Amino acid sequence: QPEVQLSEVASEKILIVYLTRTKNTKAVAEMIHEKVGGRLVTMELETPYPEDYAAIVAQVAQENETGILPPLKTKIDLTQYEVVFLGFPTWGMQLPPPMKTFLSENDLSGKFVIPFNTNAGYGIGSSFDKVEELCPDSKILKGYSTKGGIERDGILFVMEGTKEVEVKKEVNDWLSSLGF
Numbered sequence: 001q002p003e004v005q006l007s008e009v010a011s012e013k014i015l016i017v018y019l020t021r022t023k024n025t026k027a028v029a030e031m032i033h034e035k036v037g038g039r040l041v042t043m044e045l046e047t048p049y050p051e052d053y054a055a056i057v058a059q060v061a062q063e064n065e066t067g068i069l070p071p072l073k074t075k076i077d078l079t080q081y082e083v084v085f086l087g088f089p090t091w092g093m094q095l096p097p098p099m100k101t102f103l104s105e106n107d108l109s110g111k112f113v114i115p116f117n118t119n120a121g122y123g124i125g126s127s128f129d130k131v132e133e134l135c136p137d138s139k140i141l142k143g144y145s146t147k148g149g150i151e152r153d154g155i156l157f158v159m160e161g162t163k164e165v166e167v168k169k170e171v172n173d174w175l176s177s178l179g180f
């Protein structure tokens, strides 16, 4: 348990920033927001990724290989935030390049950093480890991950019906376990 009681952190000090394409990670971000409040921000790129699945997969693979950091349109002054939730899908078994950009251009030292993720069922890959690597002086808390869409198979948004109910419960239990 962290030395700060997270349930007592003021709403103005909580930021939830997330990357989403098919809105599964967005749905989880909104569940977190419902419970902890704070500011909810979706991450936008200067040049949006292609709509076409094969094209985005190819572009992300190239960015991951070369270390290219795609420029973000989203700029956030992090000064006032004490708790930063970072949400992202798994892309190419890694942290998506835009989140690498975000963590490279922002200093999260001294803050609580809490990752969350959706993926097609292959897991988080190296994404949570990469968050630790890019936030060496942050207080990183246990993350949450769940299966989202499988765009390759035409399964896009899945956070509805029983899945939504199940994820909401898991998210609430996870946040409680962190002290929210």
Ligand SMILES: Cc1cc2nc3c(=O)[nH]c(=O)nc-3n(C[C@H](O)[C@H](O)[C@H](O)COP(=O)(O)O)c2cc1C
Binding pocket: 019, 020, 021, 022, 023, 024, 025, 026, 056, 057, 060, 088, 089, 090, 091, 092, 093, 094, 118, 119, 120, 121, 122, 123, 125, 147, 148, 149, 150, 151, 156
């Ligand atoms: C470019 C790209 C790469 C992906 N790579 C993986 C992967 O390596 N492993 C995995 O489990 N899912 C992968 N997925 C599937 C997404 O992680 C999954 O559909 C996730 O729920 C999408 O989140 P979103 O709806 O918030 O965009 C990939 C999806 C895209 C678009």
